[in-house]
Amino acid sequence: MVGRRQFDERRTLDLARDIFWFKGYGATSVQDIANASGVLRGSLYNAYQDKETLFLQVFEEYSRDFLADATRVLAHPSVDRALRELFDFLITSMTTGEPARGCLTTKTAIDTRADGERIRAALRNLLDELERLVQDRLSADEVRPRLAMPPADAARVLVTMTRGIVVMERVYQDPKRLRETAESLINAVLPPA
Template identity: 60%
Template sequence: MAGRRQFDEQHTLGRILDVFWNQGYGATSMQDLATATGVQRGSLYNAYRDKESLFLRVFRDYADAFIAESTATLDQADPWRALEDFFDFTIGSMTRGTPARGCLSTKTATDTQADSEPIRAAIRAMLDRLEGVMAERLSREDASALLTVPPAEAARVLITMTRGTVVMERVYQDPERLRATAASLIAMVLGGRRPAAG
């Protein structure tokens, strides 16, 4: 039937996301995507137009999932625990795989072949959403009473830190080092050492 997908779209998009994530936007060709999915290039072009459109389609799903998981990690009664869980999630995401797959948004942002305005806008939108989620959690009374800077500024610093963490992971490949650095930043933002449990 005309206009109907002749392949399992969700499975195909999942495989395409994996290829972009592992190889990077610039290093990925439509033939790479066809090979990974088992879908002919012509069918991919007919369904999604071009590589950029296909990337933007899977990036939207990736961003939605990342924001949802980030929101869940921050939904803790204790602000310290919320931030620790958030960094555990982001560090776990970027260090998964062998070799570690890194962070799709940061990898794409630093890819010179991914510098079109639609791609930059998609990355900005994701980071803005992430900052918004973080600022909302830090605006709650339990966290705002501890903050050394206003919630919006703290959120920007923390999200910026996640981008730098990606680079440090590539250099040191040491998740514990990343977690220790995140713990130091959390202490700075929340105004001291984590209170002892009890």
């Protein structure tokens, strides 16, 4: 039927996400996704036009799920615990798999072959929204007096560190070290009461 996908789109997008996540945008070809999914390359091009559009569809769903998880952990009643759980969620996510899959957002951001404006805009949107979520959590009346800096600055520092932790994971491959680093940052931004 014209206009109807002749393959399991959900399964194909999930496989494409995993391939982009493990290999990176630049190292992934449409043929890689076709081979993994069993969908002909021509069918993928007919459905998504090009690799960038396919990636953006995958990344939109990834962003939605990622931000929903971040919202959930940041809702913890204790701001200290909320920030620890945010970093724990991120560290657990990036260290999943063998080898560890890393972070789809950061891998894409540093991939020189993922330099299209639509991709950069998608990355900015996710990071800006994460920053907004953290800033909102840090702007609560009971939290502000404890902050070592204004909520917007604290949120930017924390979100920037979420990207730095990804790089350190690649170098050290030590989740304990990452959690200790996150704890130090949290204590610097939000000194213990």
